[in-house]
Structure formats: structure tokens, C-alpha cells
Amino acid sequence: MDLSMDIVLLIIMVPTLLIMFFYEYPSKWSERKFIFGVRNREEFKEEKAVLEIDKIVSKTRKQAIGFMICSFALMGLIMLIPDEMIRMTVLVFFIIADLFIFSIPFMRSNREMKTLKRELGIGSSGTTYADLKSAGTVHALKLTSIIIPNALTAIIFICALIFDLGVTGLSPAPEMTYALTAMTGSFLFTGLMLIPISIMMDHIRNEVISSDSDTNIAYNRAKKKVYADMFVLMSWINTGVVILYAILLFFVNNDMVLIIQMTAYLLLLMAALVILVKKSLAIDKRYRKETNIDVDDDDKWIFGAFYYNPDDRRLNVAKRMGIGGTINMAHPAGKIITIAFAVFIIATLAFMGFVVSLGKSTMKADIVDDTLVCNLVVDHYKIPLSDINDPELCEMKKGFYLSRQVGIGMEPYFIGKFIVNGEPGCEIFLNTETDYYVRFVVKGKTYCISGNSDEETKALFEALKTN
Amino acid sequence: MVIKIDEYSDVPIYMQIRNQIVMGISSGELKAGEQLPTVRALALEIGINTMTVSKTYQMLKSEGYIMTDRKNGARVRQQIEKTGIISDENKNELRRIVSEARISGVSKKDLQKLVDEYYAGNV
Numbered sequence: 001m002d003l004s005m006d007i008v009l010l011i012i013m014v015p016t017l018l019i020m021f022f023y024e025y026p027s028k029w030s031e032r033k034f035i036f037g038v039r040n041r042e043e044f045k046e047e048k049a050v051l052e053i054d055k056i057v058s059k060t061r062k063q064a065i066g067f068m069i070c071s072f073a074l075m076g077l078i079m080l081i082p083d084e085m086i087r088m089t090v091l092v093f094f095i096i097a098d099l100f101i102f103s104i105p106f107m108r109s110n111r112e113m114k115t116l117k118r119e120l121g122i123g124s125s126g127t128t129y130a131d132l133k134s135a136g137t138v139h140a141l142k143l144t145s146i147i148i149p150n151a152l153t154a155i156i157f158i159c160a161l162i163f164d165l166g167v168t169g170l171s172p173a174p175e176m177t178y179a180l181t182a183m184t185g186s187f188l189f190t191g192l193m194l195i196p197i198s199i200m201m202d203h204i205r206n207e208v209i210s211s212d213s214d215t216n217i218a219y220n221r222a223k224k225k226v227y228a229d230m231f232v233l234m235s236w237i238n239t240g241v242v243i244l245y246a247i248l249l250f251f252v253n254n255d256m257v258l259i260i261q262m263t264a265y266l267l268l269l270m271a272a273l274v275i276l277v278k279k280s281l282a283i284d285k286r287y288r289k290e291t292n293i294d295v296d297d298d299d300k301w302i303f304g305a306f307y308y309n310p311d312d313r314r315l316n317v318a319k320r321m322g323i324g325g326t327i328n329m330a331h332p333a334g335k336i337i338t339i340a341f342a343v344f345i346i347a348t349l350a351f352m353g354f355v356v357s358l359g360k361s362t363m364k365a366d367i368v369d370d371t372l373v374c375n376l377v378v379d380h381y382k383i384p385l386s387d388i389n390d391p392e393l394c395e396m397k398k399g400f401y402l403s404r405q406v407g408i409g410m411e412p413y414f415i416g417k418f419i420v421n422g423e424p425g426c427e428i429f430l431n432t433e434t435d436y437y438v439r440f441v442v443k444g445k446t447y448c449i450s451g452n453s454d455e456e457t458k459a460l461f462e463a464l465k466t467n
Numbered sequence: 468m469v470i471k472i473d474e475y476s477d478v479p480i481y482m483q484i485r486n487q488i489v490m491g492i493s494s495g496e497l498k499a500g501e502q503l504p505t506v507r508a509l510a511l512e513i514g515i516n517t518m519t520v521s522k523t524y525q526m527l528k529s530e531g532y533i534m535t536d537r538k539n540g541a542r543v544r545q546q547i548e549k550t551g552i553i554s555d556e557n558k559n560e561l562r563r564i565v566s567e568a569r570i571s572g573v574s575k576k577d578l579q580k581l582v583d584e585y586y587a588g589n590v
Contacts, residue, residue, distance in 0.1 A: 126473060126474040126475045127471060127472065127473055127474070128471070128472040128474065128513055128514065129469055129470070129471055129472075130469070130470050130509065130512040130513045131468070131469050131470075132468045132469075132470060132491075132497070132503060132504055132509070133468065135504035135508045135509050135511075135512040136504050136505055136507070136509070136511070136512070137504070137508075203511075205511060205514070206512060208469055210469075211469050213468060216469075293469070309514075311474055311514070312514035313510070313514050313515060313516060314511060314514045
């Protein structure tokens with residue numbers, strides 16, 4: 001049973017839950033700026049409030065610890081599922097669900113904290129503060145520091161492309177064609193995405209915590225420095241991992257490089273996150289003493305996690321649950337982003353369901369009404385027999401390789417447009433567990449089709465030859 | 468200088484900003500020649516439309532408290548014209564405040580003390 005991917009996912013989940021636990025469920029709540037998404041206020045220092053908050057915090061931490069232990073136990077149980085495809089699907093579903101479930105104690109306590117506020121008679125909702133001195137002037141991001149690592153990744157990407165196109169005269173191993181280009185390209189894309197997000201975070205609204213403008217400027221600069229450092233660090237990690245991949249690719253096989261690369265990437269990201277969370281908490285603790293303005297916008301935060309304020313024209317705001325920024329869901333663009341995100345999650349889950357159904361279905365290449373129909377869950381190709389000339393029966397000998405251009409590549413099924421033995425643009429419908437496939441050309445396009453077994457493929461070949 | 472906007476107030480937001488900037492200039496919190504944020508930056512900070520801030524700045528400019536130009540943005544005027552005259556609008560406002568104070572039983576002495584404090588800039 002190959003558990004390498006499960007272990008990679010475990011490497012993500014264990015530190016993620018631990019970071020979430022220590023960040024979102026603190027025992028020393030008096031040092032925090034927010035308690036379960038509700039702003040920590042002067043009134044919370046009174047004895048009655050302290051007792052109540054202690055109770056809420058203690059109960060919530062117990063619940064969160066319970067959730068965490070159950071999560072680890074369930075992940076262990078899922079890893080016992082023998083079928084790799086079902087195991088991976090269940091694990092991914094579980095991870096997505098678990099990140100939400102682990103936030104439930106936080107959300108429940110957010111409601112309790114809001115109730116406590118009402119009981120204590122606290123409420124000045126509808127008041128906004130702005131500091132004229134810091135407005136639009138506090139920034140911490142140096143654009144060059146985020147552009148340099150991305151420029152480096154871009155250079156590696158161009159080199160990889162030149163190498164893969166064979167311009168250098170050196171040819172990559174056939175099975176590795178475009179592997180480096182695809183990997184560096186995807187990391188370059190991620191890195192480039194970070195640039196506008198980092199700029200947005202650097203231009204995020206300044207918070208007013210004090211009547212002294214210099215304190216507000218210092219506080220906001222420190223917070224924005226954490227955000228800027230986070231994006232710069234992520235960009236360098238991106239670049240570092242691309243370099244690591246490019247070097248390892250020449251020494252280790254592709255699958256192993258992928259696992260090493262992803263593990264290193266995730267561990268580095270986790271380490272960076274831990275450092276930045278600690279920095280962020282230290283800033284909040286340091287400036288807590290100097291806070292003399294308590295803004296009350298807690299009711300605009302649904303469950304303390306989702307910001308919905310139709311009176312606020314800003315799109316992005318600093319998060320209350322986690323680190324970084326989030327969107328105002330009442331903003332027109334925020335609504336579109338929220339819907340797009342929900343659609344993306346649903347589509348991902350639906351796609352995974354589809355992939356599982358593909359893996360559990362049988363490949364069929366049959367002749368129906370003078371048409372070759374290639375079916376796996378749905379019909380992928382329908383080719384009239386009259387168009388098929390000179391079919392050949394080919395063997396998937398040693399050295400036979402496929403490189404995906406567009407399509408499904410899921411062992412043992414490969415469907416779509418692939419590079420086959422160096423020939424680009426081939427339409428394939430193959431079960432690579434078989435030894436034979438039928439190759440023919442229709443309207444200038446090469447097709448490589450196999451059945452679910454060698455017998456089926458040979459029978460198909462005979463039928464096509466007779467027609 | 469920190470300005471406070473009350474979303475539920477009867478006073479329009481542009482007027483709340485205008486009033487607080489005037490009070491800031493009067494108290495010395497905003498010094499002569501001091502740069503004010505751009506319309507866009509202030510609108511982003513408060514989370515309001517840029518038109519609202521633009522209206523405030525236009526008003527402050529026409530009243531002679533600030534000057535604006537394309538290159539330097541908005542600044543507090545170096546020399547604010549001292550006419551020595553209270554506008555009719557402010558007279559009416561003052562009358563309303565005095566009337567309310569009288570109804571509430573505030574003594575003339577206490578009211579004058581408050582005026583002296585505000586006039587001295589101890590807001």
C-alpha cells in the first residue's frame with residue numbers, strides 16, 4: 001500500500017491543526033486583541049467579565065482539543081482504507097471538512113462572547129474612526145523584494161522551456177518532457193498571484209487603536225510589515241522549491257522528486273507561518289497597553305470569521321480568524337468572489353466524485369451503429385467507422401511514454417490529448433495495464449485506443465480492420 | 468488627528484468630517500500647512516464613497532480652511548482669513564445650544580466656562 005501521498009497530507013494537517021489551535025484557542029486571552037473574533041475591550045477586565053470569559057475560553061479549548069484528537073484518530077483510520085483512490089478521496093474530503101469543523105468551537109464561542117457583551121451592556125456599534133495622519137501613508141512592502149524571487153522563478157521557467165523545446169541541443173528524458181516547464185510554470189503563476197495580493201494587503205485600511213497618531217502609525221506599520229514579510233517569504237519559498245525541483249530532477253525519479261518537493265514546500269510554509277503568527281501576536285500584545293480606542297464592529301463579523309458590512313465600501317479587511325486578509329462579503333465584488341469560491345469548492349468536490357467514479361468504472365471501446373464509441377462513465381470519443389483507415393495494432397513496449405497536454409491522466413486510465421512517444425496532439429483512450437492499443441489517423445489526428453483487456457483491444461482491431 | 472464618524476447620527480457624514488477637521492484646526496491638532504490625506508485614502512480609511520470626502524474638501528476649501536492643488540493634494544491653509552464675524556448659520560446653532568442649555572438648567576456661568584475652555588482650545 002503506497003502511503004506517500006497520505007503522509008504528505010498528514011504533514012500538512014498535523015501542523016495546520018496545531019497552529020490553528022494555538023492561534024485561535026488561546027489560554028491567555030487577556031493578551032489577545034480578539035477573543036473568538038470579538039474585540040478584547042477595557043470592559044472585559046472587570047471581575048464579572050473575566051470570570052465569564054474564563055469559562056467560555058476553558059470550555060472552548062476543551063472542545064477544540066477533543067476535535068483535534070478525533071481528527072488525528074480519524075485520519076489514522078482513513079489511512080487504513082486499502083483502496084488507494086477511495087482512501088485519497090475520503091482523505092481530501094475529510095481535510096476540507098475538518099478545517100471547517102475545527103472552527104465550530106470558535107464560531108460557537110463567538111456567539112457566546114457577543115451575548116456576554118450584550119449582558120454587560122457594551123455596544124457602540126456604528127462608530128468608525130480614521131486617523132488623518134496615517135491615512136494612505138503607512139506601507140511596509142518594498143515591491144522589489146517580492147519581484148526579485150519571482151523574476152528568478154521566471155528565469156528558471158524560461159530556461160526550463162528552452163531546455164524542453166530542445167533549443168540547447170540537450171533533450172530531456174522522453175517521460176520527463178515538459179515536466180520541469182509545467183512545474184516551474186505553476187510555481188511562477190502562484191508567485192505572480194502573490195504580487196497583487198501583497199499590494200492589496202499593504203493598502204489595507206489602517207486601524208485606529210489610539211488617540212495618538214504616532215502610535216497608530218507605528219502599530220499599522222508593524223502589522224503591515226508582518227503581511228509584507230509573509231508574502232516575500234512565500235515568494236522565496238516558491239523560488240527555493242523550484243530550484244530544489246530543478247536540481248533533484250536530474251538525480252531522482254520524477255515521482256520521488258514531487259514528494260520531496262511538496263513535503264519541503266509545505267514544511268517551509270508551515271515554518272514561515274509559525275514565525276509570522278508569533279510576530280503578529282507579539283505586536284498585538286505590545287500595543288494592547290497603548291490601545292485606548294475600542295472600535296465596535298463585532299456584529300459585522302458573522303461567527304467572527306466572515307465580514308459582512310453593507311455600509312463599508314472596502315473590499316478587503318484584516319482577518320479575525322487566522323492571519324492575513326479577507327473580503328467584505330457585502331461588497332459587490334465580495335459577493336462575486338464568495339459565490340465563485342463556493343462554486344469552486346462544490347466543483348472540486350463534484351470533480352473528485354467524478355474521478356472516483358472514473359476509477360471504479362470499466363473502459364469500453366465498442367462499435368455501435370457503425371461508430372466507434374469510447375466510453376468511461378461518459379462517451380469520450382464517437383468516431384464513424386467510415387473515417388477510420390489503416391488501423392495498426394501497436395504494443396506498449398518498454399519505453400512507451402505519455403505526456404499529458406489536456407485530459408485525464410489517472411493510472412491506469414489516460415484520456416484526452418497527449419504526447420505519445422514524442423508525437424504531440426494524439427487523442428488517446430488507453431488502459432495502460434494492457435499491452436496493446438489500436439492506432440489510426442482520422443482527419444489528420446492520431447488516435448490511440450485500447451479496450452479494457454488485450455483480448456478486447458485485439459477484437460476491436462479485427463473489427464476495425466474488417467470495416 | 469483621529470476623527471470619529473457616527474453612522475447613526477442625523478448629521479451627514481461629510482459634515483461630521485468637516486466639523487472635526489475645523490475643530491482640529493482650531494485646537495491646533497491640525498497645524499497650518501499640514502498635509503491632509505487624499506480623497507481616496509480618507510474614503511478608504513472610513514469606508515465611504517470618495518464623493519463624500521470630495522464634498523467635504525470642497526466645502527472646507529470654499530470656507531477658506533484648506534487649499535487644494537493637483538500636485539500637493541489638500542493642506543491646511545497657512546493663513547486662515549480672520550473676519551471676526553460669526554456666520555448667521557453659526558449664530559443660529561449657538562442660539563440652539565444656549566436655548567437647550569437653558570432649558571436643561573445649565574447656568575450661564577457654566578456655559579461661559581465651557582465656551583472659554585473651547586475657545587482656549589482645551590477640547
